[in-house]
Amino acid sequence: MKKSVGIFFGSDTGNTEKLAKMIQTKIGKNLSDIFDIAESSKEDIETYDKLIFGIPTWYYGEPQCDWDSFLPIFKNINFYDKKVAIFGCGDQEDYSEYFCDAMSILYKIVLKNGAKVIGLWPSSGYYFDMSKSIINNDQFVGLAIDEDRQPDMTELRVKNWVNKICVEMNI
């Protein structure tokens, strides 16, 4: 049976996949399905009214390669009346001028295509120079996770973010 939340992730080295599974466990496997974007279709995404997208940033601000391949399809999805939350993995030290940039690519597309974006996240507690994923001066467009520099903070960040989006998604 179709569940209420669809979680879609792309991942090169497993961090975003691990995070997606952690998020699914916290929401509840009875309430959420999980998909690798590398094996997903437009219809898979269109099925859900509540969506979570996980995207890591690679090579100086680029989207992970499976997401990059999927973007032409993604741009043609109508997100009207859908609630969308975004999370991303990055490295705030080695890529301090591009930290979690790729979240902003998905954010702009879903916003343009009618989504209500939820799960904005404060930038306090991170140490980076620039991120395209910052809006309103000090908020990430979604949950930023740094498994390279701040892995100890991941568990609490995920817990607090999932609690927040569950309220915002009414689940």
Ligand SMILES: Cc1cc2nc3c(=O)[nH]c(=O)nc-3n(C[C@H](O)[C@H](O)[C@H](O)COP(=O)(O)O)c2cc1C
């Ligand atoms: C070659 C290379 C390029 C990277 N480029 C960026 C970047 O531009 N911005 C960023 O925030 N993180 C960057 N990272 C860090 C990755 O996003 C980070 O390790 C992330 O956790 C990988 O997620 P994944 O395992 O799901 O692919 C880069 C890492 C490597 C090895």
